Amino acid sequence: MLIKTRPGWAIRESEATPESVFLNRRSLLGAGAGLIASAALPRIASAQAKDPTADLYPARRNEAFTLDRPVTDEDLAANYNNFYEFGTSKDVVAAASRMPTRPWTVAIDGLVEKPFEIGVDELIRKMPLEERLYRFRCVESWSMAVPWTGFPLKALVALAKPLSGAKYVQMQTFMNPKVAPGQAQRWYPWPYTEGLTMAEAGNDLTLLVTGVYGKPLANQFGAPIRLITPWKYGFKSVKSITKISFVAERPKTFWEGLQPAEYGFWANVNPAVPHPRWTQASEQVLGTRERRPTLLFNGYAEQVAEMYKGLEGERLYV
Ligand SMILES: Nc1nc2c(c(=O)[nH]1)N[C@H]1C(S)=C(S)[C@@H](COP(=O)(O)O)O[C@H]1N2
Numbered sequence: 017m018l019i020k021t022r023p024g025w026a027i028r029e030s031e032a033t034p035e036s037v038f039l040n041r042r043s044l045l046g047a048g049a050g051l052i053a054s055a056a057l058p059r060i061a062s063a064q065a066k067d068p069t070a071d072l073y074p075a076r077r078n079e080a081f082t083l084d085r086p087v088t089d090e091d092l093a094a095n096y097n098n099f100y101e102f103g104t105s106k107d108v109v110a111a112a113s114r115m116p117t118r119p120w121t122v123a124i125d126g127l128v129e130k131p132f133e134i135g136v137d138e139l140i141r142k143m144p145l146e147e148r149l150y151r152f153r154c155v156e157s158w159s160m161a162v163p164w165t166g167f168p169l170k171a172l173v174a175l176a177k178p179l180s181g182a183k184y185v186q187m188q189t190f191m192n193p194k195v196a197p198g199q200a201q202r203w204y205p206w207p208y209t210e211g212l213t214m215a216e217a218g219n220d221l222t223l224l225v226t227g228v229y230g231k232p233l234a235n236q237f238g239a240p241i242r243l244i245t246p247w248k249y250g251f252k253s254v255k256s257i258t259k260i261s262f263v264a265e266r267p268k269t270f271w272e273g274l275q276p277a278e279y280g281f282w283a284n285v286n287p288a289v290p291h292p293r294w295t296q297a298s299e300q301v302l303g304t305r306e307r308r309p310t311l312l313f314n315g316y317a318e319q320v321a322e323m324y325k326g327l328e329g330e331r332l333y334v
């Protein structure tokens with residue numbers, strides 16, 4: 017993601033280049049990039065086969081969630097990631113593969129009946145896993161269509177038994193600069209933090225995701241568990257979650273902490289509200305030459321618009 021007041025050290029060529037030019041150059045390099053991708057695959061594939069929950073995949077697809085476009089090629093989606101803990105380029109596969117994802121516990125704390133920690137495998141086996149096809153829209157204005165596997169966040173909320181004072185759910189990524197070199201860069205407000213209102217956390221669309229493309233999550237996608245809120249810009253979808261806290265106050269999120277004028281708490285997709293430095297009216301569909309008009313709430317208005325009634329004074333689309 018681009019930050020406005022970035023000093024020289026923050027600029028990388030891929031960021032300094034307009035996205036469309038970068039993508040085209042990438043597809044021109046197609047053959048070479050493909051070789052790199054397939055050379056990386058066997059190791060990733062075997063790591064996923066060893067995943068203690070591998071037997072749960074592929075999960076049953078919930079046919080209620082349909083797409084208006086083809087699913088993005090797996091090779092492309094798995095090699096074009098934002099995961100700043102492992103660098104600011106889209107190529108984080110190798111660095112992220114060094115992240116140990118077991119044992120992994122998720123702490124549930126804050127305003128709940130009784131705080132607890134749960135091993136991620138126990139959690140995954142308790143929860144109703146299903147596959148859903150969702151559109152995914154990054155604030156940088158590229159988009160994908162992805163078959164995620166996971167369970168509704170509301171199932172975890174039920175398990176957590178929040179108290180009535182809980183108004184928001186805060187979710188955080190692990191903190192370990194030895195594993196994640198990006199976290200040694202102190203000017204970022206680590207650990208990566210995101211949040212939702214209780215209403216958003218309880219929405220049917222809101223998923224905790226543990227798999228993709230019919231397999232457990234590969235590390236670069238945010239293994240072993242990450243959020244997906246398909247009507248919001250991708251930066252809300254926090255990866256590699258270790259802590260879920262029920263809180264009374266709106267959490268300060270990672271990107272908000274870095275650049276509040278450009279990235280806010282709500283981050284709902286809206287083609288009519290430009291980013292301060294680029295339009296959000298259309299999106300580059302990854303893997304194609306197509307620019308498509310962006311849809312309000314990324315096409316999920318029917319399921320989510322109701323939640324924002326009465327909040328018109330908020331910056332809902334930044
Ligand atoms: N912990 C963490 N979560 C993160 C990010 C990150 O840098 N660190 N990047 C976000 C952004 S900007 C996007 S677009 C999505 C990318 O998800 P993907 O790589 O699975 O496509 O992850 C989001 N979650």
Ligand SMILES: [Mo]
Pocket residue numbers: 017098153154155156249250251
């Ligand atoms: Mo993003």
